[in-house]
Amino acid sequence: MDGATIEDGEMKLFERKQAIYKSLDEKYLVHGQRYKGQQYSQIYFARLHHLRNLLHSLVTKWKPHLEVITVLGLEESRECVIVGTIYKHMKLKPCILDEYSKERTAVPLVKPHNFLHPDDQLILEDEIGRVKLRGSLLNPTDFVTGIGLALHGMKTIEGDFLVQDLLEAGFPPQTKLPRLGEDKYVVFVSGLNVGSNIFNPLQFQLFVDHVTGHLGGDNEQKMTSQIVRVVIAGNSVIIPHSVLNGQALTPEDQRKLTEPIKEVDILLTQLAAAVPLDIMPGPTDPANSFLPQQPLHRCLFPGASSYNTFFSCTNPHQFELDGFQFLGTSGQNIDDLDKYSSAQTKLEFVERTLRWRHLAPTAPNTLGCYPFTEKDPFFIENCPNVYFVGNQDKYETVLLHGPEEQQVRLVCIPRFSESGVAVMLNLRDLNCHALNFSADLDS
């Protein structure tokens, strides 16, 4: 817990700083739910209800002279506002029925990374009906299925809705930012991918030694003693797919399956002994595949879970540290947005989810999700101070300022196994910088 160094016969001891942690993962836990055979219409209803209430209150300020009507109440050439969920009809979206259809015209044999097509159309849906959206204001490449919007326009002769203006839910409200007098750092890392052939154990060991304060001189140790938490945002382990071919497992295969997680446990024990640690599951981790992913079981980490500084968290993960609100995912929501819409940078996708007030609008359409009946847990009620996304291609960050003085630091955490980069965030001023670890002995 402390970094000690002997200098001129004097023992310099740096005490690690502490921060008050509160986990807000309650709404992402599924254990209280009972599956009764319900379908996804329930979660869409909960989402529509929430977003509609929100948008109704915003529309009165946005277009006070227009009335809000339902989709079935549309009349031709009458300006009005409609509120609903967007559905994007995509030609190239993979559909199970394509495998059975005789003609294979639009679907290429090689699945593209991105399923956009110039013919994609947007449709607005509420509980009772849907209407096609027209107009140059709405560019289908910027939207995905599942967003709640309010649209101002009028019905055309063909029965479509010509959009003149649109309103998104906007940034959620934020509680006032606390003021910290001293530097306190949170370290984010993701995509360790232990068990893959790109994992370099020396590189991660370097990271662990650095964070626990076993490296460097006084200055480095002073800095690392200010690290109050480490958050591992998914994909810590990768199960070699060659083992999962449906055959019975030989003892050697069983060893191949369990070795990566044992290795992670050894490394996490070293980390947990020194600093409070949050671990989130990712797409390749041994957790359920649909969102919200449940916490990795403690039996996977026999060594690390014996420490009370070890916290296994859900994905998405929400917590409070010294009054600062953190919200983050292991990347599935942003990666799915990348497949069905386009933007300049990944940060733009992250910003869009914040403006739409929904972490994963494409769930359950293209992103697996639990069929909740009473609530939609991905709805962002309060604006976080830090919004992080793991397992991205590169490190990117921006500090956003909302219309009501909200301040959010968006962070895209790169995959550690590929880049060797971890992210360090200073709570005092929400500044971010990258920690580069290189174990390349040649360069």
Added chain:
Amino acid sequence: MASSDIKDFFRQKKRGVSKKPSSSSRKNSGKSSIGTICLPEPTDTPALIAHGKFDLQDFKGDGDEKLRQFDMEMRYGPCVGLSRLERWERACSMGLNSPPEIGNLLRSLSGSNPKLECLWEGRV
């Protein structure tokens, strides 16, 4: 399930007249011939009878009618997959002004009453 009704559908003993083996006589049941076993009409789906929901006979009072209207009301969301009471409670917690008499009606019913489930329970 309908296991108790199977014995009513399929006669357990062959009638003395026919000398054909029982399996082929069951196959010929659709055609009307003497000494064959009668199966129910194809239009009577087993699911209706198995769950005991005799719609036409059960239509007493407008309590049923009110519950059906509650199911159909799109304002309270989709009705399939939830019991009626759960859907009513959800509507309450969402502030949708669900009529309290439906809640009282549902709470007064016993645990296994088919009126507790929505109209399409077991049929979709």
